[in-house]
Amino acid sequence: MNRRNFIENLTLGSGLLSTASLITSPATGQPVQNEVINGKVVLTSDLVIAGGGLGGCASAMAALRNGLSVILTEETDWIGGQLSQQGVPPDEHVWIETHGATQLYRDFRNNVRDYYKRNYPLTDEAKARKNLNPGDGSVSKLCHEPKVAVAVLNDMFAPYLSNGKLKLLLEHKITGADANGNKVKTLEAISLSSKQKLVLSAPYFVDATELGDLLPLTGTEFVTGAESKSETGELHAPEKADPENNQAFTVCFAIDYVPGENHVIEKPKEYDFWKNFVPKMSKPWSGKLLDLSYSNPKTLAPKMLGFHPEGISMGEKLNLWNYRRIINKENFTKGSYTGDITIVNWPQNDYFLGNLVGASEKDFNKHFEGGKQLSLSLLYSLQTEAPRPDGGKGWPGVRLRKDIMGTEDGLAKYPYVRESRRIKAVFTIKEEHVGVDNRSLVTGKKTENKAAEFYDSVGVGYYHIDLHPSTRGDNYIDFASLPFQIPLGALLPKRMENLLPANKNIGTTHITNGCYRLHPVEWSIGESVGLLIKYALDKNVIPRMVRDKQELLTDFQIFIRKQGIETNWPG
Structure with missing residues (x-):
C-alpha cells in the first residue's frame, strides 16, 4: 500500500x-x-x-x-x-535564518535540514554545517x-x-x-x-x-489581472485595466548529468514551434525564447545566461545549472551521486500563451499541456542544441529525473502559479505601501527606507516586486520593495464572514502580488489565518470584528506573537 x-x-x-x-x-x-x-x-x-x-x-x-x-x-x-x-x-530574503518569518516556518526549515542529516550520506563537513543547503543553489539558502x-x-x-x-x-x-x-x-x-x-x-x-x-x-467578490493607474494610483500600473493580464506560469522539471551517456528524449511534438518562438512583448524580448538569454528584469536589456551541467563558473554569465540546484554531490559521501541535480524554472520555460486564472477545465488542461511541451522542448534543446565549451552543441548526458517530481512524464504535478484571483478586501495593499520609489513619492522622503506600517499587522515578509512576463505581453516588471508587514485587512473579504484566503488570493494588486506571493509570505498568511479562526471561535465574533475593535485586535496580536508570529521588523 x-x-x-x-x-x-x-x-x-x-x-x-x-x-x-x-x-x-x-x-x-x-x-x-x-x-x-x-x-x-x-x-x-x-x-x-x-x-x-x-x-x-x-x-x-x-x-x-x-x-x-x-x-x-x-x-x-x-x-x-x-x-x-x-x-x-524556496524564494526567500537574506535574513530568513534569523528573522522575517514565523517560528513555525523556521521549524519547518530546520526539520528539512534534520531530515537530510538523519537520512542521507552527508560528508562530515556538510553534516556539521548548521545552515546546511543540500543543493547549494544560489536562489535560496535551503535548496x-x-x-x-x-x-x-x-x-x-x-x-x-x-x-x-x-x-x-x-x-x-x-x-x-x-x-x-x-x-x-x-x-x-x-x-x-x-x-x-x-x-x-x-x-x-x-x-x-x-x-x-x-x-x-461561493460568490465571494474578487478581482483578476491588472488594475489601471487611475484605480490604484500605482507608479507601475498600466494606464488601462486588464482582468486577463496575469503572470506566466511554469511547468518545472528536474535534471542531472551523466557524462558519456545518451539520455536525449524523443523530440517533443511542439519542439519546432518553440525552437523558433520569439515572444511578442510590449517591450522587446532579447531573441528566441529557448536561447540562453532573456530580458534583464530590471532594465529589459538583453542579458546572456550560461549553462554547464558540471556546475563550473561561467564568469559574468549566471550558470543556470547552479541557480536552483537541489543536490550538490560534493555535500554527500563520494559515490553517492553521479552528479548534481537541479530544477529547471528559468525564463526559457515561462509559459504566457494562455491564462489559467478563470480557465475552464478544458482550457486549463490545454495550457498545462502547452506548458509541458515548452518545458520538454527546453530540455530537448539543452540535450541537442545548447553550446558547449569545445564549440559543439548539446549535452546528451543531461537526464530527466522523473523520480524527483514523482510523475511518469518527469514534469511537475501542477503548474507553478504566480498569480490568482484576489479577494476584494477590506484593505488592499498597493505599491505606495511597499515599493521603494512609489513610497518615496507618497512620503516625500527620497531616502525613505521603511514600508508602510499597518496598525493591524499580523505578519511580515520581504521580496522585491517581481512580475514575470504576462499573458497580455508585458515583459518583466521588477523593482525594489521594502521589508513589509501583512495587514489583517488584506485577509478579510469585504462581505463574506466565514471564508478567508491563504494563498496568492489576498487583497493585493497585480503589482504588489509580485512581492506577497513567495514561499515564506504565503506560509505567514496561512498561519495567521488559522490563528484568526481559532481566536474568532473562542471570542464568538466574526474575523472582521477582530480588526474593527481595537481591544480585540490588540489581544489578537498578543496571541499570535506568543505563537511565534512576527508582526514588526526589528529596528
Whole structure:
C-alpha cells in the first residue's frame, strides 16, 4: 500500500471516517458526527481548508496546535504546493535564518535540514554545517528536493492524523459550494480517483487553492489581472485595466548529468514551434525564447545566461545549472551521486500563451499541456542544441529525473502559479505601501527606507516586486520593495464572514502580488489565518470584528506573537 492510499484509508475508512467517534469539536464541545446523505459522505470539522500548499498547511497546523479539528483537501497526491507539487525551491530574503518569518516556518526549515542529516550520506563537513543547503543553489539558502518537503510536512501532521483531528483528503477537488448570504455553509468535493463525492461542513472555510477557486464557487467578490493607474494610483500600473493580464506560469522539471551517456528524449511534438518562438512583448524580448538569454528584469536589456551541467563558473554569465540546484554531490559521501541535480524554472520555460486564472477545465488542461511541451522542448534543446565549451552543441548526458517530481512524464504535478484571483478586501495593499520609489513619492522622503506600517499587522515578509512576463505581453516588471508587514485587512473579504484566503488570493494588486506571493509570505498568511479562526471561535465574533475593535485586535496580536508570529521588523 502506498503512502497516499494509507493516508486515505486512515482518514476515510470504508466511506466513513474510522476515527469519527473519537473527534470532539472544541468549538461546540460535541462529538463530530459524519453521515451519508443522498450517497454523499458528510464530513464535519471546525475548519475546512481547500488547498494543501504552504498557506493551507500552515493554516492547518496553526488551527490543529490550538485544538481545532481540520479537513484539508489537496488536488494532487503531494502536500506542499510551491515547494513540492510545483517543484520550486524556496524564494526567500537574506535574513530568513534569523528573522522575517514565523517560528513555525523556521521549524519547518530546520526539520528539512534534520531530515537530510538523519537520512542521507552527508560528508562530515556538510553534516556539521548548521545552515546546511543540500543543493547549494544560489536562489535560496535551503535548496532541497520536493519529496523531502512532502516527507517533513507529513511528519509534522502525523500526530494530528493519528488522533483524528486532521482529515487529509489527497486527490480531492472542490467542485461546488452552498453559500447563503454572507456565509458559506458547505463545500462539495470529489475524489479524483474513486469519484466519491463528499460534503464538507464547518463554521469556517479557507481558500488556500492556487487559483482562488473557492471565490467564484461561493460568490465571494474578487478581482483578476491588472488594475489601471487611475484605480490604484500605482507608479507601475498600466494606464488601462486588464482582468486577463496575469503572470506566466511554469511547468518545472528536474535534471542531472551523466557524462558519456545518451539520455536525449524523443523530440517533443511542439519542439519546432518553440525552437523558433520569439515572444511578442510590449517591450522587446532579447531573441528566441529557448536561447540562453532573456530580458534583464530590471532594465529589459538583453542579458546572456550560461549553462554547464558540471556546475563550473561561467564568469559574468549566471550558470543556470547552479541557480536552483537541489543536490550538490560534493555535500554527500563520494559515490553517492553521479552528479548534481537541479530544477529547471528559468525564463526559457515561462509559459504566457494562455491564462489559467478563470480557465475552464478544458482550457486549463490545454495550457498545462502547452506548458509541458515548452518545458520538454527546453530540455530537448539543452540535450541537442545548447553550446558547449569545445564549440559543439548539446549535452546528451543531461537526464530527466522523473523520480524527483514523482510523475511518469518527469514534469511537475501542477503548474507553478504566480498569480490568482484576489479577494476584494477590506484593505488592499498597493505599491505606495511597499515599493521603494512609489513610497518615496507618497512620503516625500527620497531616502525613505521603511514600508508602510499597518496598525493591524499580523505578519511580515520581504521580496522585491517581481512580475514575470504576462499573458497580455508585458515583459518583466521588477523593482525594489521594502521589508513589509501583512495587514489583517488584506485577509478579510469585504462581505463574506466565514471564508478567508491563504494563498496568492489576498487583497493585493497585480503589482504588489509580485512581492506577497513567495514561499515564506504565503506560509505567514496561512498561519495567521488559522490563528484568526481559532481566536474568532473562542471570542464568538466574526474575523472582521477582530480588526474593527481595537481591544480585540490588540489581544489578537498578543496571541499570535506568543505563537511565534512576527508582526514588526526589528529596528
